[in-house]
Amino acid sequence: MRSYSLLAPAKINLYLEILGDRPDGFHELIMVLQSVDLADRIDIRANGSQTIHVRCNHPQVPIDSSNLAYQAVALMSQHFPEQFARFGGVDIYIDKQIPVGAGMAGGSSNGAAVLVGIDLLWKLGLTHDELQTLGAQLGSDVPFCIAGGTALATGRGEKLDSLPGLDNLYVVLAKYRSLSVSTPWAYKTYRQRFGDSYLSKSAFEERQKQIHAAPMMAAIAHRDSPQIGKLLYNDLEKVVLPEYPQVLELRETFEKMGTLGTMMSGSGPTVFALAESLAEARAIREKMQTAIPNPDLELWVTKFRQSGIQVVD
Numbered sequence: 001m002r003s004y005s006l007l008a009p010a011k012i013n014l015y016l017e018i019l020g021d022r023p024d025g026f027h028e029l030i031m032v033l034q035s036v037d038l039a040d041r042i043d044i045r046a047n048g049s050q051t052i053h054v055r056c057n058h059p060q061v062p063i064d065s066s067n068l069a070y071q072a073v074a075l076m077s078q079h080f081p082e083q084f085a086r087f088g089g090v091d092i093y094i095d096k097q098i099p100v101g102a103g104m105a106g107g108s109s110n111g112a113a114v115l116v117g118i119d120l121l122w123k124l125g126l127t128h129d130e131l132q133t134l135g136a137q138l139g140s141d142v143p144f145c146i147a148g149g150t151a152l153a154t155g156r157g158e159k160l161d162s163l164p165g166l167d168n169l170y171v172v173l174a175k176y177r178s179l180s181v182s183t184p185w186a187y188k189t190y191r192q193r194f195g196d197s198y199l200s201k202s203a204f205e206e207r208q209k210q211i212h213a214a215p216m217m218a219a220i221a222h223r224d225s226p227q228i229g230k231l232l233y234n235d236l237e238k239v240v241l242p243e244y245p246q247v248l249e250l251r252e253t254f255e256k257m258g259t260l261g262t263m264m265s266g267s268g269p270t271v272f273a274l275a276e277s278l279a280e281a282r283a284i285r286e287k288m289q290t291a292i293p294n295p296d297l298e299l300w301v302t303k304f305r306q307s308g309i310q311v312v313d
Helices: 068-079 081-087 104-121 126-133 142-147 183-197 201-211 215-221 225-230 237-243 246-254 278-291
Strands: 003-021 029-048 052-056 090-093 150-154 159-162 170-178 261-264 271-275 297-303 311-312
Touching: 003 104, 003 142, 003 183, 003 201, 029 104, 029 170, 029 183, 029 201, 052 246, 068 081, 068 090, 068 126, 090 104, 104 126, 104 142, 104 297, 126 142, 126 215, 142 150, 142 159, 150 201, 170 246, 170 278, 183 237, 201 297, 215 225, 237 246, 237 261, 246 261, 246 271, 246 278, 271 278, 278 297
Parallel strands: 052 090
Antiparallel strands: 003 029, 003 311, 029 090, 029 150, 029 297, 150 159, 170 271, 170 297, 261 271
16 A cells, blocks of 8 residues: 655744625635644545545644545545545544644645645646645645745735745744634634724735735845844734733743744734844743743744655655
């Protein structure tokens, strides 16, 4: 039986702006997305049957049809029934390193990895664009997770424009193990509190044109690390930080350390800080451990990366 192993990197948001409502019920967004080296490993193997089996080393990860890795196989079997009939089902094992419920697209990245793995197992020969189109049916973050790197995302997050790759920044990630934030809750609450400021559809397009010339785009193009740190932005902080004091505490503690910049990623509860070297990142992690000696607090040091799903030996 053939098999593949793939790395599924996490992502953080360097920028997240909510423009308004879409007809499909999602929000119209402008985001700058960034892959990081922290990654899950996905092993996918043909099992010679017509079934899909998912296993994971993390007890909080579902292994039924609610898992995006499972859904990715189901989606491919619907689009390519002849190949599914020929090659059969798969066994998937997820070695979970990305924190669960962290706002870092761990589930989406797993789904993206399985799409790539099925493409290889079934010898489909799909392009990145074709895989990303399929991925958009699984979730808004899946298309980005396939290609990875640095990208401007618009629409509900599925429309991507690649940006100059950043590999010169390190990241310290902080998350309370027992804390999670519901993404639907965050967006719903934002709508309730700030919906009266939402833009019209025509204004969406004008704002999207403006973002290409925005200071964050220029900072990325020039690899200006201090400026990138200063320009970090996330609309969802307006609703999450007041409701989750532990997340606010992480952000404020990072700020006091003089990092390049700090922000909550996505809908949280992960907060990250940027550094220009591995030594600086490790020093920030040690300071955070001293400042908040809570055994429930998890910290990681990782680095920006210029690619998404990667096949490994």
